[in-house]
Amino acid sequence: MTTAVVTAAIPSNKGVIHSCYSNTNGALRVIDGSGACGSGETGLKWDQDGVKAYAHVTYSDETSTNTLDTTRDRNISAFSTYYDTVVDDQISCFSLKVPVKNVSAVTLVTAQEDLAASVDPAEFAAIGGGACPAGTDAVVSNDPGSFYVTFN
16 A cells, blocks of 8 residues: 655745636635646735735726826835837836735736736846836736736
């Protein structure tokens, strides 16, 4: 007889909680950090310390740009945006007042297919954020549309 023991680390050894958000019904399920989200789900992660910064970004069809809703943000010190023709996405650059390890973004547009976010400067160019100003701490790349972003 063989016995196997599998343990799930929730939170991970770095204190990160991983989850999957259903793009259709809004259900949220917590997963082990080694797990993957299914199709139709967006991966979200945060640390045990909670949200350190957040923002609500709106998109204007009139101006074709993203705008930071300053009545609904916390610990954002600077925000800039531009359209990147290479990745064909709207890019939002964030400078933060606090150090963070993770970023999660959720679209407010159900038809929006492309949404990527990173706090790793080595990944900025790959998602279109290579032209963000010096001092940028996080980048969100998205099809034109509004989104929420949290930083942990």
